[in-house]
Amino acid sequence: MKVPFDLYQEGIEFFLQEAELIDDGKFREWLELMTEDFTYRIPVRVTREKAAPTEFSDLASHMDETKNTMEMRVIRAYSEYNWAEDPVSRTRHFLTNFRATMDENAENVIQYKTNFLLYRGKFDLPTFQFLSGERHDTIRRVDGQWKISKRLILLDHATIPMNNLAIFI
Amino acid sequence: MCQEFKSPLSKRARAMLEDFQASLEQGISKIGVLNDEEIHQAELERVFGRNWNFLAHESEIPNKNDYVLRSIGDDTFIVNRGSDGEIRVLLDVCPHRGASICRAAKGSSSHFQCPYHGWTFKNNGDLVGTPSFKDAYSGLDRKEWGLTQAPRVEIFHGFVFATLDENCPDLKESLAGMGWYLDMIFSLQDEGMEVLGEPQRFIIKANWKIAAENFSGDDYHLMTLHKSTYDIGVMQIPLRENMKGYHIQAGNGHGISFSIDLESKDPLFFYYPEEIVKTFNLENLSEKQLELARGSRVCVGNIFPNISFLMLPLSPDPKNVPPTPLFTWRVWQPKGKDEIEVWNWFMMYKNTSEEFKRASYRAAMASFGIAGTFELDDAIPWETITRNAKGTFAKKNMKLNLQMGMEGMGTAKQVMEWPFPGIAYYPRYEEGNQRHLYRHYLKEMLSEE
Ligand code: FES
Ligand SMILES: [Fe+2]
Numbered sequence: 001m002k003v004p005f006d007l008y009q010e011g012i013e014f015f016l017q018e019a020e021l022i023d024d025g026k027f028r029e030w031l032e033l034m035t036e037d038f039t040y041r042i043p044v045r046v047t048r049e050k051a052a053p054t055e056f057s058d059l060a061s062h063m064d065e066t067k068n069t070m071e072m073r074v075i076r077a078y079s080e081y082n083w084a085e086d087p088v089s090r091t092r093h094f095l096t097n098f099r100a101t102m103d104e105n106a107e108n109v110i111q112y113k114t115n116f117l118l119y120r121g122k123f124d125l126p127t128f129q130f131l132s133g134e135r136h137d138t139i140r141r142v143d144g145q146w147k148i149s150k151r152l153i154l155l156d157h158a159t160i161p162m163n164n165l166a167i168f169i
Numbered sequence: 170m171c172q173e174f175k176s177p178l179s180k181r182a183r184a185m186l187e188d189f190q191a192s193l194e195q196g197i198s199k200i201g202v203l204n205d206e207e208i209h210q211a212e213l214e215r216v217f218g219r220n221w222n223f224l225a226h227e228s229e230i231p232n233k234n235d236y237v238l239r240s241i242g243d244d245t246f247i248v249n250r251g252s253d254g255e256i257r258v259l260l261d262v263c264p265h266r267g268a269s270i271c272r273a274a275k276g277s278s279s280h281f282q283c284p285y286h287g288w289t290f291k292n293n294g295d296l297v298g299t300p301s302f303k304d305a306y307s308g309l310d311r312k313e314w315g316l317t318q319a320p321r322v323e324i325f326h327g328f329v330f331a332t333l334d335e336n337c338p339d340l341k342e343s344l345a346g347m348g349w350y351l352d353m354i355f356s357l358q359d360e361g362m363e364v365l366g367e368p369q370r371f372i373i374k375a376n377w378k379i380a381a382e383n384f385s386g387d388d389y390h391l392m393t394l395h396k397s398t399y400d401i402g403v404m405q406i407p408l409r410e411n412m413k414g415y416h417i418q419a420g421n422g423h424g425i426s427f428s429i430d431l432e433s434k435d436p437l438f439f440y441y442p443e444e445i446v447k448t449f450n451l452e453n454l455s456e457k458q459l460e461l462a463r464g465s466r467v468c469v470g471n472i473f474p475n476i477s478f479l480m481l482p483l484s485p486d487p488k489n490v491p492p493t494p495l496f497t498w499r500v501w502q503p504k505g506k507d508e509i510e511v512w513n514w515f516m517m518y519k520n521t522s523e524e525f526k527r528a529s530y531r532a533a534m535a536s537f538g539i540a541g542t543f544e545l546d547d548a549i550p551w552e553t554i555t556r557n558a559k560g561t562f563a564k565k566n567m568k569l570n571l572q573m574g575m576e577g578m579g580t581a582k583q584v585m586e587w588p589f590p591g592i593a594y595y596p597r598y599e600e601g602n603q604r605h606l607y608r609h610y611l612k613e614m615l616s617e618e
Binding site: 042044046047048049052057058059060061062063064066068069072073075076079080081082083084085158159160161162163164165166 | 272273274275276365366367368369370371372373374375393394396397398400401403485486487488489510515530531534535538539540542544545546548549550552
């Protein structure tokens with residue numbers, strides 16, 4: 001069903017605030033935006049002939065996380081030995097093309113498809129990297145607060161142009 | 170390869186390599202070879218062109234006509250299972266004018282058609298179609314114009330290897346002592362291993378030798394670079410305990426390292442749970458192999474030149490999930506003097522439950538690969554080493570230390586009556602495997618045969 005405009009706008013506002021937390025490195029606050037059953041997956045993409053039904057692997061992933069494993073990653077990020085991200089990458093989320101749907105029987109749940117472009121720069125290097133793709137997110141209202149319950153990240157890359165994914169999308 | 174086409178080493182490259190060779194036995198390596206265009210070009214011929222390269226695992230192409238697209242150095246090959254069930258390695262270059270005939274990384278096809286002028290090949294490589302044959306090519310003997318096959322292909326426990334050198338020794342012989350250790354790992358179960366989905370692929374701006382060195386037996390870096398994995402509880406074998414074990418120079422530049430407890434009363438078998446150990450057919454192993462497998466906690470190795478693997482138990486979620494054994498197998502494909510594409514497969518013994526395979530995949534992906542809590546950190550020093558290797562001053566003057574475990578350095582000692590193949594040292598505070606890698610590397614690079 002079409003999402004009423006106010007609700008649609010509320011969801012977008014939520015995602016923009018959420019991206020700000022990530023880009024500002026406020027990962028603990030970010031964790032609080034996740035429902036207890038939160039999942040986060042980045043399937044491996046494989047270049048296939050046009051006739052293939054999908055390029056995304058159902059078995060292989062780059063990441064396949066729960067709230068617990070995200071918590072572990074966040075603890076790692078704040079640990080004294082986070083060599084991968086100390087100094088931190090400068091990340092910048094660009095979120096566009098928000099498309100929302102909802103089920104008329106579930107007024108506290110909205111699904112969004114969002115295009116993203118994620119800039120990543122590091123150290124003094126003049127070079128930088130982009131990740132581009134589509135996010136399939138589900139947000140759910142828990143005690144009056146919107147939270148993310150599911151994030152599926154469909155990358156536009158078969159070979160990831162980065163040396164690690166120590167960042168969050 | 171046509172001998173006349175083989176590029177001679179330039180005076181400069183030869184001098185760099187000889188300089189390295191002269192210092193290696195004192196445990197000194199030279200940073201300059203880690204980022205150099207001439208060295209890279211020579212490696213493509215002398216190392217990657219001559220050795221056995223891993224391309225794919227049989228389980229990636231289980232059905233007739235299945236194919237995957239893979240590389241050796243800078244050449245691209247179709248690895249497929251023909252309509253006759255046979256596995257072949259075909260150069261992805263159309264013999265008409267040189268276009269690529271395969272466009273996807275994976276698929277299923279009985280034929281490949283070149284998009285340029287339409288020459289069509291059966292998946293055994295035979296040329297079977299040439300448009301307007303009568304007008305265009307009536308005198309052509311199609312039999313002579315099939316796809317070029319990799320000169321030699323061998324399959325080892327389902328792992329498909331190819332060499333571009335007709336005269337390369339057989340795979341088994343090339344693997345030397347490493348073959349014995351791999352046999353131990355892969356024949357634990359009659360069914361062997363299979364891939365768990367497609368490989369992760371990503372780019373590290375580093376030279377391939379740094380990665381090969383690391384997996385040959387750099388256990389020393391766990392204490393600092395991977396300290397966070399101890400802090401978050403992913404790695405549960407205590408750090409110092411984990412250094413107990415052996416470094417084995419397994420011949421021809423291959424290196425393997427075991428964290429081991431040969432005194433353990435209980436069989437360890439990499440901490441595979443009992444229901445998995447039950448599926449092992451221990452009769453496939455020799456008495457010696459069994460002895461080693463029983464005591465093994467972790468094993469990590471590099472097959473010369475650029476194939477690495479690792480088996481150990483790790484937890485993807487220390488608060489809720491116990492450590493689960495995982496197996497990762499990777500190729501550090503050289504994309505240039507200062508860049509590798511990592512091809513990272515996760516695998517597991519075939520005859521295990523879907524549930525266990527999923528658990529093992531989770532443990533593997535959480536700790537290794539592009540987002541693995543271990544591997545997140547590795548690229549950082551690998552990339553700075555590579556950048557530093559380009560420095561004009563550093564390239565000429567910088568010597569690096571590879572002396573750990575040499576006479577008078579630390580506690581490691583050669584195990585005199587090592588009951589298994591290769592030359593072993595105990596404990597793992599030791600860099601003999603890396604020296605072994607470079608010794609072989611330098612021999613191959615400097616050889617004029
Ligand atoms: S290049 Fe392939 S048909 Fe001409
Ligand atoms: Fe490492």
